[in-house]
Amino acid sequence: MAVTIRDVALQAQVSVSTVSRALSAPGLVKEATRQRVLDVVAGLGYQPNRAARSLITGRTGNLGIVVPDLLNPFFPSVLRGVQTKAGEAGTSVFFCDSREDPDTEAELVRTMAAQVDGVVLCASLLSDDTIVELAAMTPLVLINRIVPGVSSVLMDSASGMDQVVAHLESLGHEDYTYLGGPAAAWSNGRRIQGLAGRARLLGSFEPNFNGGYAAAEQALGTGATALICYNDLIALGALAYLAAHDVKVPEQISVTGFDDILYATMCSPALTTVHMPTEAAGEVAVDLLASLLDGGPAEHRELPTTLVVRASTTRRPGA
Amino acid sequence: MAVTIRDVALQAQVSVSTVSRALSAPGLVKEATRQRVLDVVAGLGYQPNRAARSLITGRTGNLGIVVPDLLNPFFPSVLRGVQTKAGEAGTSVFFCDSREDPDTEAELVRTMAAQVDGVVLCASLLSDDTIVELAAMTPLVLINRIVPGVSSVLMDSASGMDQVVAHLESLGHEDYTYLGGPAAAWSNGRRIQGLAGRARLLGSFEPNFNGGYAAAEQALGTGATALICYNDLIALGALAYLAAHDVKVPEQISVTGFDDILYATMCSPALTTVHMPTEAAGEVAVDLLASLLDGGPAEHRELPTTLVVRASTTRRPGA
DNA sequence: TTGAAAGCGCTAACAA
DNA sequence: TTGTTAGCGCTTTCAA
Numbered sequence: 250m251a252v253t254i255r256d257v258a259l260q261a262q263v264s265v266s267t268v269s270r271a272l273s274a275p276g277l278v279k280e281a282t283r284q285r286v287l288d289v290v291a292g293l294g295y296q297p298n299r300a301a302r303s304l305i306t307g308r309t310g311n312l313g314i315v316v317p318d319l320l321n322p323f324f325p326s327v328l329r330g331v332q333t334k335a336g337e338a339g340t341s342v343f344f345c346d347s348r349e350d351p352d353t354e355a356e357l358v359r360t361m362a363a364q365v366d367g368v369v370l371c372a373s374l375l376s377d378d379t380i381v382e383l384a385a386m387t388p389l390v391l392i393n394r395i396v397p398g399v400s401s402v403l404m405d406s407a408s409g410m411d412q413v414v415a416h417l418e419s420l421g422h423e424d425y426t427y428l429g430g431p432a433a434a435w436s437n438g439r440r441i442q443g444l445a446g447r448a449r450l451l452g453s454f455e456p457n458f459n460g461g462y463a464a465a466e467q468a469l470g471t472g473a474t475a476l477i478c479y480n481d482l483i484a485l486g487a488l489a490y491l492a493a494h495d496v497k498v499p500e501q502i503s504v505t506g507f508d509d510i511l512y513a514t515m516c517s518p519a520l521t522t523v524h525m526p527t528e529a530a531g532e533v534a535v536d537l538l539a540s541l542l543d544g545g546p547a548e549h550r551e552l553p554t555t556l557v558v559r560a561s562t563t564r565r566p567g568a
Numbered sequence: 569m570a571v572t573i574r575d576v577a578l579q580a581q582v583s584v585s586t587v588s589r590a591l592s593a594p595g596l597v598k599e600a601t602r603q604r605v606l607d608v609v610a611g612l613g614y615q616p617n618r619a620a621r622s623l624i625t626g627r628t629g630n631l632g633i634v635v636p637d638l639l640n641p642f643f644p645s646v647l648r649g650v651q652t653k654a655g656e657a658g659t660s661v662f663f664c665d666s667r668e669d670p671d672t673e674a675e676l677v678r679t680m681a682a683q684v685d686g687v688v689l690c691a692s693l694l695s696d697d698t699i700v701e702l703a704a705m706t707p708l709v710l711i712n713r714i715v716p717g718v719s720s721v722l723m724d725s726a727s728g729m730d731q732v733v734a735h736l737e738s739l740g741h742e743d744y745t746y747l748g749g750p751a752a753a754w755s756n757g758r759r760i761q762g763l764a765g766r767a768r769l770l771g772s773f774e775p776n777f778n779g780g781y782a783a784a785e786q787a788l789g790t791g792a793t794a795l796i797c798y799n800d801l802i803a804l805g806a807l808a809y810l811a812a813h814d815v816k817v818p819e820q821i822s823v824t825g826f827d828d829i830l831y832a833t834m835c836s837p838a839l840t841t842v843h844m845p846t847e848a849a850g851e852v853a854v855d856l857l858a859s860l861l862d863g864g865p866a867e868h869r870e871l872p873t874t875l876v877v878r879a880s881t882t883r884r885p886g887a
Numbered sequence: 888t889t890g891a892a893a894g895c896g897c898t899a900a901c902a903a
Numbered sequence: 904t905t906g907t908t909a910g911c912g913c914t915t916t917c918a919a
Contacts, residue, residue: 253895253896253897254896254897254898255896263905263906264905264906264907265896265897265898265906265907266897266898266899266905266906266907266908267904267905267906269897269898269899270898270904270905273898277904277905278904278905279904279905282904282905296682297896297897298623298682298895298896298897299619299682299683300618300619300620300622300623300628300895300896300897301619301623301895301896301897301898301911302896302897302898303619303897303911304617304619304620304623304895304896304897304898304910304911304912304913305896305897305898305899305910305911306897306898306899306911307911309619311662311683319644319645319647319648319651320641320644320645320648320830322639322641322644324644325638325639325641325643325644326638326639328638328663328665329638329639329665332638332663332664332665336664341632341662341679341680341683342662342663342664343630343660343661343662343663344647344651344661344662344663345651345655345661346647346648346651360660361660363615363617363618364618364630364660458830458833458834485834486834488834489833489834492836511639511777512831512834512835514777514808515777515804515805515807515808515831515835516834516835516836517811517835517836572911572912572913573912573913573914574912582889582890583889583890583891584890584891584912584913584914585889585890585891585892585914585915586888586889586890588913588914588915589888589889589914589915592914593914596888596889597888597889598888598889601888601889616912616913617911617912617913619911619912619913620895620911620912620913620914621912621913621914622895622913623894623895623896623897623911623912623913623914624894624895624912624913624914624915625895625913625914626895
């Protein structure tokens, strides 16, 4: 077996409790003793057994994150933020992908709950009630979702959408269609709010490339001069459909996305979209979780979004 | 506190050992007893404490994966495969992103080692020696890397590269340039092997969009009629550079990628690239890890790659 | 087929 | 400032 706290105690000629304290409550040990212990620890390469520690403290030192779709670049970026912040605190992170399925999502959170100190739930498709129930089971922080009494961090969709519409109107557009995401997605509702009735609503579509391709097909008949998409993946799908049908973007029709994933810069035309501070959101979520674990109250943070104007939007044809 | 094994024992009127056996060694318990225990377990919603179990068995029921860059869509896809397979066995997965830094990578594996049953190391930038050392510390499975004595699963780059070159030659190309990835990346060496001296070598470049943009700038002077890129992200960067400088792809110059990330279908022109079975690789890695944990020997698996011809390649100009 | 009891490695009273 | 000791919740001998 690996080296235990007793080996360290023996070699440092102190009791196990002194070793334990030297490591986790340095203030309670005489400096000289502490140094001796630390030397032995380093020499032996001792690493405390997390299971044993966890058994006593009730803390695991782990946290979990569940996202709807790892293949949407939006989410790995959130993961990265979570890992960065958690890593600083020596916390490890479990991940899970619910594949856009609410039942799987709830199941995953329940499973995780047993082995983490808390979980970050991203773009949840669950009902408010289920979320509240889950939050009673384990410290929970929501990303891009608001449920009363549950901590959350929001990348402000409504304001982002507002910027999109303002941008299109400044270009003379008057008739635009919103290609909506999943009905169960809270962000979708939020974006529709941001539209404030100023757009024709279509959808719901799957929030991925194929969904966008299908969406564009439906949208083309509406006579809209601009397509506002639920997210970049849908926008990219729409772009592909339009290209395949010789509809020029942005000359004939403008297209906007949401999220500002890496691809939004790479595609052609580059996508006008709303930038979301994904990594920052992940980091803030970890902070909120930490404050929850310290016994703090549920908190809500809002992160600003910014419209990034690229090549997929231009003046309304004939305007 | 949560419900413990004693609560179950009490209510089922058996000893704790019987409960334990009913749960983890059903054969050793009379069927009727077992059923009674199971009923109580369900009724109470009992979940065994993993820390306590782990303390005794020495197994954590967790595994870890470290990848160089979560923002490269190639890796989330591997993650997904790992999670899928691990989830089936009730195993949870820790993830870490090394940000393309070998020191960080080694550090992450060492940290993980203490709290997982094994780790999957993806596209490692470490030296063979370090990897061997790590493998002595914890069960280890490599993805896209071969080190003698260490389990690994390979998506066959050399053959993929061979297909790329054969494809270009069938289109009449004679002069092509390879835009290389990181020198420390084993896959890069492997791909160069696959080229078998048939291409001009340029690089190394960062394996991302910016790297590709810079790479194309250098490559344009070489007079090559085709650019073979280390990965799709580099190819995408190259595409962007070429578009910005009015070089028509594929009319003036053909471009190929590697990995077949989702975006390779979405870009314009859609990218001719080598499809990598990423999710499958993740799943196989988990299998290999499991066999390692069962005391099996280090194994090596190779997964086939296939060239996917899309719109970014065509006949050599003037051919 | 079952139960009693001894720990796994650690932390946290409680004493000294 | 340090040591002694009693468990945390579970699995696994060993006996019955």
